[in-house]
Amino acid sequence: MRLAIQWVLSIIYVIQNAVMMLLMGILFFPWALFSPKGATAACRTYATWAIWTARWLVGIRSEVRGLVPSGAVLIPAKHQSFLDIMMIFKVLPQPRFIMKYELLFTPIIGVYAWRLGCVPVRRGRRGAAIKAMLADVESGRVPPGQLAIYPQGTRVPVGEYVPYKVGPYALYKETGQTAVPVATNCGMFWPKGTMLRKPGLAVVEFLAPIEQGLSQKEFMTQLEAVIEDRSNALMQEAGFDLDTVRR
Template sequence: MITLLRSIVFSLVFYPGSLLLVLAALISSSFSPPTVQRVATVWGWFHHYCARWLLGQKVVIEGDLPLGPYLYIVKHESMFETIDMLCVFDRPVIAAKRELFDIPLWGTIAERYGLIPIERSAGASAMRTLRTRAREANEAGRAVCIFPEGTRVPHGEAPPLRSGFAGLYALLGLPVVPIALNSGLVSPKGSFLKKAGVITYKVGEIVPAGLDRREAEVRVHAAINALNPKA
């Protein structure tokens, strides 16, 4: 019952608040494009504190998170991390499914913020776009984050990495920082109920650039699944 009440209160506070911030970003970006990034950061922390104080979800980071010209590969179990990346990094650029850019209002803001749309059916063209946008982000001092599984997966599952990771790893020539997390334990995919608990980010060992594709995939896959029960 407490979990249900907390989830209802969270929805009543977070979603209307998010709509107001999206509208504010949409209006202000017409006059000052950089404002979108500032509003997005506010939105990320708004979500973070709503999760902390309304849902009882505390965040812990295990290990040292290096900042710099890296490719950050993150486990994807919940909506939580897609927003919380705005708190973990400074103005991160995140690769997201192209369909998300079709959402009214949100899609416009995502484009102006600098998210990278991934059109899976576009093949090599999509990879070239991804490479260009990722390099531009790195040059601007912004972290580039990828969810290599392509979609949210239940906690404990470890599907293979999508082929796009290997292509981007080779094209960018950047060392990889793999990050595991267990957000699916408290905010499971497809569930309205969000439980109280600890969400852990576990920073894995840096995977250097230039490795054989297979070796890089094996290292990254193991690292982002380090919090799975079987691991």
């Protein structure tokens, strides 16, 4: 009975969330079209709404831990759920994301992504995207901020393992910026591939910075170790059995 109720509430949550995304997208569109501030305001408003309604409608509480960076840094983040995107976006002062190039052509969303200064990446052309991003920063089109990238390249369901890609190191090397890894357990409560939302404490945690000076092997080894170890700890804290993690 409890599960059935949770399913009903989850469906209501998903539907109202989609409606609010559409309404806010339309409402803020004129402002976003002419100013990055409008795009940021729209996305922060939506993220705030989605996180708030998740708490009282489906029982997902959220918590951000660690020191949130304010300067120009890289954010290599564990990605399990759309929820971790919203939580990261909501707390960063100037958030930008590495995104699929195809999203630029999505109605409304493409304009918002462009105005936010997100970096579109074509498959197999990451190096060109990095150069374009650096040129945009130097020209002033995109102000320095926090650039989030997902080292595994996609959402990874809880209990599964996907190898880390070298994209974060390419940005680390080319930009000369410090990397601030992010761990999460959001996938336990907002899973990939289902409308069911599960109650509990969803956490996004900013970890100790990785300073410049590491080789590719050193950087990638350290990055994967700290993100995976801390994400596993957060999932274990929420009741996940680590013995089910497949590597």
